[in-house]
Amino acid sequence: MQQPELPSAVMRWVRRGEIDLIEIDHPVGRGLVSRQGAQLLDWQATDQPPLIWLSPATRFEAGRPLRGGIPLCWPWFGPRPGLPAHGLVRQRNWRLEAASHDPEGCTLRWRLDSDPEQRALWPHDFELVLTMRLGLSIKLSLAMRVPNDIDEPVSFAFHSYLALPDVRTATVDGLSGSIRHDKLSNGAPTAQCGIFQPGKQCDSVFTDASGRYVLQRAPWPALRIEAENCPSAIVWTPGEQGAAAMADMADWSGMLCVETGAALADGLRLQAGQWHRVVTRIGVVEA
Ligand SMILES: O=P(O)(O)OC[C@H]1O[C@H](O)[C@H](O)[C@@H](O)[C@@H]1O
Numbered sequence: 001m002q003q004p005e006l007p008s009a010v011m012r013w014v015r016r017g018e019i020d021l022i023e024i025d026h027p028v029g030r031g032l033v034s035r036q037g038a039q040l041l042d043w044q045a046t047d048q049p050p051l052i053w054l055s056p057a058t059r060f061e062a063g064r065p066l067r068g069g070i071p072l073c074w075p076w077f078g079p080r081p082g083l084p085a086h087g088l089v090r091q092r093n094w095r096l097e098a099a100s101h102d103p104e105g106c107t108l109r110w111r112l113d114s115d116p117e118q119r120a121l122w123p124h125d126f127e128l129v130l131t132m133r134l135g136l137s138i139k140l141s142l143a144m145r146v147p148n149d150i151d152e153p154v155s156f157a158f159h160s161y162l163a164l165p166d167v168r169t170a171t172v173d174g175l176s177g178s179i180r181h182d183k184l185s186n187g188a189p190t191a192q193c194g195i196f197q198p199g200k201q202c203d204s205v206f207t208d209a210s211g212r213y214v215l216q217r218a219p220w221p222a223l224r225i226e227a228e229n230c231p232s233a234i235v236w237t238p239g240e241q242g243a244a245a246m247a248d249m250a251d252w253s254g255m256l257c258v259e260t261g262a263a264l265a266d267g268l269r270l271q272a273g274q275w276h277r278v279v280t281r282i283g284v285v286e287a
Pocket residue numbers: 065078085086183203204234235236257
């Protein structure tokens with residue numbers, strides 16, 4: 001598969017286990033990106049605490065989702081009977097289309113097209129282009145297109161594992177006014193009011209959400225998360241018990257997933273032939 005040359009001063013291909021990775025060492029920050037899933041696995045701006053969390057126990061095995069970073073869930077979010085959880089694209093190898101850098105950071109552009117193996121699981125054609133901008137803050141833009149009408153909504157998430165000192169003291173602001181679907185209690189949806197505290201364990205989808213959140217993670221600086229065309233947010237921490245049941249999860253208290261996307265009734269109705277663009281940005285809140 002033809003890949004563009006990497007600008008060798010700041011990026012190089014490395015291999016860990018069965019996975020090809022791009023290691024980035026730029027004056028503005030350091031990071032790691034996986035070709036499988038076009039998944040940002042790590043990013044830390046210079047002189048800042050880490051932004052992204054990667055499980056120390058993740059397994060670098062082809063076709064197995066990597067635990068941490070920002071996996072992309074598409075064209076569904078969550079489980080689907082008989083099919084892989086969180087869709088079909090986080091476990092596939094994407095094609096790198098472009099890689100560049102400038103004094104403010106790096107840009108990578110990845111592409112994934114439908115193929116027969118995927119069509120056997122989800123019988124639709126698609127094109128996905130994911131552009132990553134990595135600098136003082138990060139920006140992920142996903143453009144999606146289906147050439148033909150599809151008879152079901154598409155759901156997705158930028159499944160961001162965010163690094164913090166201790167999830168038990170973290171809070172998320174900006175969810176007020178959204179509808180909370182608590183997957184743990186499986187109760188009726190409730191209107192979210194005020195600042196959200198995930199506590200020891202949490203798995204909630206918030207629909208009709210604002211797309212603008214602040215994650216407090218004292219004593220580290222808070223993170224601002226801003227999303228475009230992402231009407232849902234998902235907040236997840238497995239807690240001690242949930243983490244113990246997962247083979248690839250270690251140091252679970254050092255992260256909180258604050259994901260942006262479109263899930264449940266927020267799923268997207270894509271217009272055949274038209275590009276639909278969704279964006280998420282994550283960066284430190286300036287004091
Ligand atoms: O283990 P995975 O398939 O990567 O899913 C990890 C988690 O992702 C999301 O945040 C879901 O809301 C959780 O229910 C799920 O457990």
